[in-house]
Amino acid sequence: MDLFMGICLLSLFYAFFGICKLVLQRRDQCCYMLAYECYKAPEERKLNTESSAKIVFRNKNLGLEEYRFLLKTIVSSGLGEETYGPPIVFAGREREPTLADAHLEMNEFIYDTLDNLFAKTGVSPSEIDILAVNVSMFSPVPSLTACIINRYKMREDIKAFNLSGMGCSASLVAVDLVQHLFKSYKDSYAVVVSTESMGPHWYCGKEKSMLLSNCLFRSGSCSMLFTNKKALKHRAIMRLKSAVRVDTGSSDEAYGCCMQVEDEHGNLGFRLTKSLTKAAAQAFSMNLRVLVPKVLPLRELLRYFFAAKLQHKTKSPNLKAGVDHFCIHPGGRAVIDGVGKGLGLSDNDLEPARMALHRFGNTSAAGNWYVLGYMEAKKRLKKGDKILMISLGAGFMCNNCVWEVMKDLDDVNVWKDCIDRYPPQCLLNPFKEKYSWINDEYLSFVRLH
Template identity: 65%
Template sequence: MELFTALMLLFTISVSYALAKSVIRRGKECYMIDYECYMGKKKMQLNTEECAKIVARNKNLQVEDYRFLLQTIVNSGLGEETYGPRNIILGEEEHPKLADSLSEMESVFYDTLDNLFSRSKVSPSDVDILVVNVSLLSAVPSLTSRIINHYGMRENVKAFNLSGMGCSASVVAIDLVQQLFKTHKKQLAVVVSTESMAGNWYCGRERSMMLSNCIFRVGGCSMLLTNDMARKNQAILKLKCMVRTHFGSNDDAYNCCMQVEDDAGHGGFRLTKLLTKAAAQALTKNFRVLLPKVLPFWEIVRYAVCKTGTKINLKTGIEHFCIHPGGRAVIDEVGSSLGLDEYDLEPARMALHRFGNTSAGGLWYVLGYMEAKKRLKKGDRILMISLGAGFKCNNCVWEVTRDMNEPNVWKDSIENYPPKKMMNPFLEKYGWINDDVVSFIKPEEIAKMRGFA
């Protein structure tokens, strides 16, 4: 009888604690009501022919540089329909103007926000918190001020402009919103994640800096979040947990992704071979904190006991994996280290193929692919893995609060994915550049021969 009484007392205490915790957290939850990814215009597409023209008109390159670019483009995992900035397509990359960058930003901002406000039936004047993250552009007035002015938002809107945060900035922005939700009740927040490509095209010949031209493309996403329980039924996702890891004290990790100028003064973004190593180290540190929060206790125990030669089974607590589409090597490395199969990696690979590396906005194209494929069901958990300069690894887990199958940025192309053939046609059309017979020809002569100049 005493044992029964003790067990009942323990049960009562546990239930009371859970209820009290629930009451305390009420109003501090973070729900996502909707999101909208940017779809560029047809005239912005960087297909094979357009990429070849841009490469060929760079008079600083030697034949060996063309060969390097060919190999990189062929192996990039990008397809024929990614989007580039208007000034680059028009051949003005050597002398970018501030107006080019601002025009690019406004296209992403207003296209995504107009659709987001229209679909959610939320007025811009209802927004309490606005966070914009663009790493490579800091304007005055700020980018948040431009949005506030454009939509006539309230004078007491809390505005935050994040710069220099890299490809994982979207999760950083959401974490900022989540922290604000803890002290401000019944809030509506908008997060806008994109990157400035127009003013950051590299025109030199340092190979570690040429890589960014091959993989980064125009894109972005706007998200609407709330902690207002009255809007809970509108939500599509609920944030379960988030862990941010900063590996900047490690010199190799710090230097592997950096905005710099080369010896000739050409500005650009340097990506070194140490990037994948830094990503693996940061991801490992992050998961030591994150996984105990989301995986069942028995899986943690199993892994601890059988650690030698085994991998932890993430699928015991996670149904979907939203990996930052930073590049083919990054996706491969993350997939291999986590024991994921091709089904798990498909959304990231397809987002990279269709839209390229859109920096902080990339995660949401991956999520959009899952939704378009009708993979996301109520109760499913999604692990978002984001990696960025600094070096940072910012990961979070969402719970799907209702079946997700609304039309999105993939609606006109999802039936073609995954494509039967992933090979980039650049190799088929321009493989001649690898021939030794052209090694003595100057780049401008190659351009004339091929009709690029």
């Protein structure tokens, strides 16, 4: 009996020791965000109705059918009059981009946000231990991380990662990478830079599935500073609680729904197929199966489980039981509405994503941070709030994460010049009203003159 009691006590001791070790390990695996800085282009690069029309008419490959398609797409896109286009397009040289054009665009986007980030936080570039850059369609040699290291004279032992080809969801890939690196590198700073090369990849052909990208994608960038230094917890604005990544690239249909290709005339562009909606829904569903148990309290999980069993059908769990805000990638109106419908979200929940799409457009991997900036500028983010960040991108990937707000946030950030005007009473695009009368004769006149 004494031997049995001894074994039981020893087992309890090891179990208690194991639990304490696990708790301490998790406490040691923190990932705090100290700040983020989004990019806003100069006013002269606003891609309003008039400038959009000029660019459309400049494409000699388009006929009336393609023009009508563009008109319909622009009207229903959810984009407003104040999004920003790449400099090469405003210069009228989108058909003949150079390597120098790509570098100049990246330098403007990246260095502007990094300069502001270092100035805002007081952290020196020489203190950065980890650097991750994600740009899908431009991967030069030396790499973009090397360009940044050279510009800011960073340390020789910095851990640099250059991510390419991962689409709109790449930013959360980089964040997840930082979170895992923090497990090995203690008391470190990490910088993530998320942007996209727009100008040199402007599509100049007439294939409808490739013209879509010109209607939706706009100039944008964001740089973020993270740390796992516990001494800086009081300075953190958010803490990463969990991250889940899903990649459905093994499916040919999902793999091919977002792809950079050449059309039959050799024009390079980004093709978005009708399979995109289906691929997004499947990847999002797979992600939620893993994420939901990490987010919802036990009582809500049990309620959802028994409700599903009794009704003999699958229904969406009530994520609002564990999440206060939804930061949805502003990929397009259909994407936002689809996620909102699937999760049973209200117009108030979807407002930040819709407004980010309207004001800045689809800024690819940087998009989620413009949505977050809107929430902060509207003073919606309070200490203890949970934010579900949802991102979808080529691959096809769905990368989601949950943040905990560490303090009340009220920085007006990149929204400072317009936040008082949002949300506007009407989101209609005036393109149709101004240009719906155009016919083949007018297009012929434009091309001749």
